[in-house]
Amino acid sequence: MADRKDDGKTYWLDKTGSVDKVWWALLIVCFLLTAADLIYEKHPHYEIEKWFGFYSAFGFVFSVGLVLVAKELRRLLMRKEDYYDDD
Amino acid sequence: MMIEHLSPGLILVLGATLVPLLRGHLRSAYMLALPLLCGWQMLSLAPGEYGQFALFDYTLTMLRVDKLSLIFGYIFTIASFLSVIYALHMKDIVQQVAGLAYAGAAICAAFAGDLISLFVFWELTAITSVFLIWASRSERAFRTGMRYLVIQVGSGVLLLTGAILIIGETGSITFGHIGIDSLGGKLILISFGIKAAFPLLHNWLQDAYPEATVTGTVFLSAFTTKLAIYALARGFPGTELLIWIGATMTAFPIFFAVIENNLRRVLAYSLNNQLGFMVVGIGIGTELALNGAASHAFAHILYKALLFMSVGAVLFRTGTANGSDLGGLYKTMPWSTTFCIIGGASISGFPLFSGFVTKSMILTAAADEGHWITWAILLFASAGVFHHSGIKIPFFAFFAHDSGKRPKEAPLNMLIAMGLTAFLCIFIGVYPAPLYAILPYPVDYVPYTTAHVITMLQLLAFAALAFAFLNRYGFYPPELRSTNLDTDWIYRHLIPRTVARFLGSLVEARNELRRWRAAAAVYLLDRLFHYHGPRGILARTWAISGAALWVMVLLGGYLLVYYL
Numbered sequence: 319m320a321d322r323k324d325d326g327k328t329y330w331l332d333k334t335g336s337v338d339k340v341w342w343a344l345l346i347v348c349f350l351l352t353a354a355d356l357i358y359e360k361h362p363h364y365e366i367e368k369w370f371g372f373y374s375a376f377g378f379v380f381s382v383g384l385v386l387v388a389k390e391l392r393r394l395l396m397r398k399e400d401y402y403d404d405d
Numbered sequence: 406m407m408i409e410h411l412s413p414g415l416i417l418v419l420g421a422t423l424v425p426l427l428r429g430h431l432r433s434a435y436m437l438a439l440p441l442l443c444g445w446q447m448l449s450l451a452p453g454e455y456g457q458f459a460l461f462d463y464t465l466t467m468l469r470v471d472k473l474s475l476i477f478g479y480i481f482t483i484a485s486f487l488s489v490i491y492a493l494h495m496k497d498i499v500q501q502v503a504g505l506a507y508a509g510a511a512i513c514a515a516f517a518g519d520l521i522s523l524f525v526f527w528e529l530t531a532i533t534s535v536f537l538i539w540a541s542r543s544e545r546a547f548r549t550g551m552r553y554l555v556i557q558v559g560s561g562v563l564l565l566t567g568a569i570l571i572i573g574e575t576g577s578i579t580f581g582h583i584g585i586d587s588l589g590g591k592l593i594l595i596s597f598g599i600k601a602a603f604p605l606l607h608n609w610l611q612d613a614y615p616e617a618t619v620t621g622t623v624f625l626s627a628f629t630t631k632l633a634i635y636a637l638a639r640g641f642p643g644t645e646l647l648i649w650i651g652a653t654m655t656a657f658p659i660f661f662a663v664i665e666n667n668l669r670r671v672l673a674y675s676l677n678n679q680l681g682f683m684v685v686g687i688g689i690g691t692e693l694a695l696n697g698a699a700s701h702a703f704a705h706i707l708y709k710a711l712l713f714m715s716v717g718a719v720l721f722r723t724g725t726a727n728g729s730d731l732g733g734l735y736k737t738m739p740w741s742t743t744f745c746i747i748g749g750a751s752i753s754g755f756p757l758f759s760g761f762v763t764k765s766m767i768l769t770a771a772a773d774e775g776h777w778i779t780w781a782i783l784l785f786a787s788a789g790v791f792h793h794s795g796i797k798i799p800f801f802a803f804f805a806h807d808s809g810k811r812p813k814e815a816p817l818n819m820l821i822a823m824g825l826t827a828f829l830c831i832f833i834g835v836y837p838a839p840l841y842a843i844l845p846y847p848v849d850y851v852p853y854t855t856a857h858v859i860t861m862l863q864l865l866a867f868a869a870l871a872f873a874f875l876n877r878y879g880f881y882p883p884e885l886r887s888t889n890l891d892t893d894w895i896y897r898h899l900i901p902r903t904v905a906r907f908l909g910s911l912v913e914a915r916n917e918l919r920r921w922r923a924a925a926a927v928y929l930l931d932r933l934f935h936y937h938g939p940r941g942i943l944a945r946t947w948a949i950s951g952a953a954l955w956v957m958v959l960l961g962g963y964l965l966v967y968y969l
Binding site for chain 2: 329331332340341344345347348351352354355358359360361363364367371373374375376377378380381382384385386387388389391392394395396397398399400401402403
């Protein structure tokens with residue numbers, strides 16, 4: 319997070335490439351967590367939980383789906399900021 | 406009746422009335438002492454029923470102490486203490502009195518042993534809390550407060566009606582298991598459902614909470630809805646309908662949360678989503694599920710307050726809570742940023758944070774009972790809540806693009822309140838045993854298993870990856886200044902418009918009638934003129950001879966009639 323220099327003006331996140339580093343770090347974490355599926359004993363309630371990478375796939379697919387559906391909902395639901403003030 | 410048998414909540418309700426008499430630091434100290442005193446009395450309570458007195462043929466029970474009422478009593482007291490610290494910088498006496506009385510009313514309601522006492526304090530929470538909205542002192546806040554008040558009081562009226570039906574049927578006013586078989590039970594379920602923000606009854610929450618004051622919203626977020634959760638757990642455990650209602654509640658608000666710009670409204674939607682988890686737990690009704698619902702309510706009050714506190718600090722310092730106008734605040738508000746992230750991690754259920762050890766009980770209970778659709782919806786909602794509360798809120802407020810705003814860090818009292826709340830969120834997550842010990846039923850649940858930790862981390866890491874992916878490649882919907890329609894559209898737009906149109910058509914009809922009347926008058930005058938006007942037949946000058954002739958005809962006629 320904020321790696322503040324003495325003058326309080328330069329921040330690590332503002333440097334070029336920092337955001338890329340965060341992105342790659344996240345990818346590595348995701349990879350390692352999914353790979354961990356191979357090494358522990360599962361105690362699933364449902365058959366599907368035994369699948370390799372089920373929680374990873376579920377988290378990713380449904381989160382992307384959530385955002386894309388919500389984005390489309392804007393067409394239906396979004397009005398200008400003072401919509402109710404006109405009444 | 407002995408003084409120690411009064412409801413601990415009364416210490417806050419009655420104590421609040423003395424706040425205006427004190428000034429300065431004395432008042433601050435007094436306001437901090439009240440929740441401590443309340444908590445101290447609560448700790449001394451032994452299970453049982455106290456504070457009973459007769460009203461007509463019935464016995465009211467002001468104070469029923471059991472594990473279910475105690476856990477809500479504890480957390481309400483903690484929440485009131487933290488909220489008072491958060492509001493210490495504020496000198497508005499209306500909010501100080503209203504906040505304390507509101508917290509006290511909620512505690513009294515949680516300890517009420519009969520339906521009549523419950524009704525009284527149910528309404529008192531409504532009446533006291535509305536001042537926290539009105540205290541924003543704007544036309545907009547006033548209108549929002551009126552809508553809020555009508556809906557909240559309406560919930561109380563339904564509760565009273567249902568209670569009267571049930572009392573008439575059973576002859577007992579005890580507030581115990583109610584069930585939905587009788588009409589009274591159905592009415593009470595709707596009454597509780599309004600306060601618990603069931604789907605379609607929910608929108609008062611997203612309407613009102615973002616309009617309250619910075620400190621008022623922190624109070625509001627803790628009590629009303631969780632009081633409803635308590636009441637549902639008391640009156641309707643194991644009601645299968647609640648599983649479906651709760652599952653719907655966890656899922657649909659997160660779509661709104663993704664596209665909402667006002668970050669306090671985003672939090673109101675995620676509050677709604679978290680209530681859904683608790684309602685599912687109550688609906689399942691097993692010991693594990695009810696423990697899950699109660700513990701999740703406990704943890705939820707803390708992390709939700711923490712999130713509202715951190716976004717409130719941003720609003721306090723910058724004057725806005727809109728994601729579109731914020732960003733980059735981590736540079737000057739590092740503590741608020743940290744606390745916000747802790748709140749986000751807790752609500753998302755990261756291992757070592759409070760949500761992890763409470764929400765998972767409800768998911769496990771759902772899976773245990775074979776509710777696989779509900780389980781899948783809750784899993785989706787868990788990923789979704791991380792997405793908008795765990796990532797979106799901290800990201801758009803404190804990171805994202807630099808808004809250029811360089812506000813000061815939050816005031817010291819706010820930081821202390823946030824720090825204490827954050828500590829509790831982590832404490833519960835790391836060491837859940839004390840919380841598990843005060844749950845309604847014995848706990849036979851181990852949250853920290855390898856499988857649970859890894860699967861939860863997988864779910865959350867990939868939800869984060871989804872956010873990062875969508876943002877990086879430009880698919881993420883930008884924060885836009887906007888209003889999103891929700892069910893409040895019905896009573897804020899459709900009904901007023903329809904009524905206005907109906908009134909408009911009445912005016913139209915009146916105008917039409919006036920036109921007819923005018924036309925009729927013109928016609929009448931025209932006819933009068935025709936016959937009586939200067940050239941009318943009746944106004945013509947007649948010759949003398951003509952008159953003489955008419956006189957002769959008359960006289961002749963008279964003679965004729967005389968001789969007949």
